Amino acid sequence: MTASTFSYALEVVNLKKAFGGLAVTQNVSLSIRPGERRLIIGPNGAGKTTLFNQISGDLRPNSGSIRLFGSDITHLPPYKRAHFGLSRTYQIITLFTGDTLEHNVTLGLLGLRRARWQMWRPLSFYGNMSAEARRTLDAVGLLQLATHAISDIAYGERRRVELAMALAQQPRVLLLDEPLAGLSNTERATVKSLIASIPRQTTVIMIEHDMDTALDLAETVTLLNYGRVIVDGERDAVIADERTREVYLGT
Numbered sequence: 152m153t154a155s156t157f158s159y160a161l162e163v164v165n166l167k168k169a170f171g172g173l174a175v176t177q178n179v180s181l182s183i184r185p186g187e188r189r190l191i192i193g194p195n196g197a198g199k200t201t202l203f204n205q206i207s208g209d210l211r212p213n214s215g216s217i218r219l220f221g222s223d224i225t226h227l228p229p230y231k232r233a234h235f236g237l238s239r240t241y242q243i244i245t246l247f248t249g250d251t252l253e254h255n256v257t258l259g260l261l262g263l264r265r266a267r268w269q270m271w272r273p274l275s276f277y278g279n280m281s282a283e284a285r286r287t288l289d290a291v292g293l294l295q296l297a298t299h300a301i302s303d304i305a306y307g308e309r310r311r312v313e314l315a316m317a318l319a320q321q322p323r324v325l326l327l328d329e330p331l332a333g334l335s336n337t338e339r340a341t342v343k344s345l346i347a348s349i350p351r352q353t354t355v356i357m358i359e360h361d362m363d364t365a366l367d368l369a370e371t372v373t374l375l376n377y378g379r380v381i382v383d384g385e386r387d388a389v390i391a392d393e394r395t396r397e398v399y400l401g402t
């Protein structure tokens with residue numbers, strides 16, 4: 152089966168999540184096509200990360216459903232979602248800081264870090280983890296730092312390690328939670344071109360506040376506010392929509 156067999160890479164239907172009395176995801180529905188580049192925007196606290204957490208399985212929704220390439224994954228634990236080709240990065244970096252770049256990436260590849268073992272891969276894929284880890288680091292321009300501890304490298308470089316690890320899974324759906332946050336202009340340009348180079352076999356869903364950069368990468372945009380989808384569609388239409396202006400400018 153190939154990705155193109157399916158109408159949607161990801162379908163979220165009527166998802167709801169509340170923390171105590173606070174409704175953070177309110178009837179959210181999304182349909183994302185294979186290969187699509189979707190940007191998720193919205194003010195702080197809109198529920199963007201909470202939505203990702205439910206898609207990745209880090210959080211259980213109260214109701215609603217999530218399908219990945221036609222399979223219902225709503226009740227699967229995160230590592231089983233990885234079997235279906237889902238990979239993500241986090242808004243807050245989750246690398247082992249005392250460990251080297253190479254070792255972090257190797258653990259990620261082995262699936263020990265977040266149980267990302269992917270059963271559909273041939274065993275040969277796991278044959279030479281160390282070489283694979285080094286190739287992964289090379290792809291993001293960090294090979295020369297492979298034996299350094301994470302704690303010794305710059306923040307922007309750590310973000311690139313995380314992105315490299317997610318990409319090394321060759322995911323079918325990749326969730327990026329603010330990949331550009333806290334980066335300098337130079338690092339931003341590097342990460343932007345890295346994201347732009349992700350192959351079409353991977354569907355990319357990205358949360359990002361830096362619209363100047365993120366809009367260039369996006370084809371479609373979903374605007375969330377107070378846990379609801381306010382507007383969703385083609386990039387230019389969403390940006391031009393007066394509801395988007397209302398959310399951002401309060402006009």
Ligand SMILES: Nc1ncnc2c1ncn2[C@@H]1O[C@H](COP(=O)(O)OP(=O)(O)OP(=O)(O)O)[C@@H](O)[C@H]1O
Pocket residue numbers: 170175193194195196197198199200201202242
């Ligand atoms: N585990 C939790 N327990 C209680 N409340 C939570 C929890 N996680 C998130 N929230 C609340 O849910 C709301 C949405 O949070 P979320 O992190 O999803 O926002 P966000 O859109 O990602 O914001 P930002 O742009 O600042 O990252 C916030 O009010 C937050 O305080």
Ligand SMILES: [Mg+2]
Pocket residue numbers: 199200201242
């Ligand atoms: Mg967030």
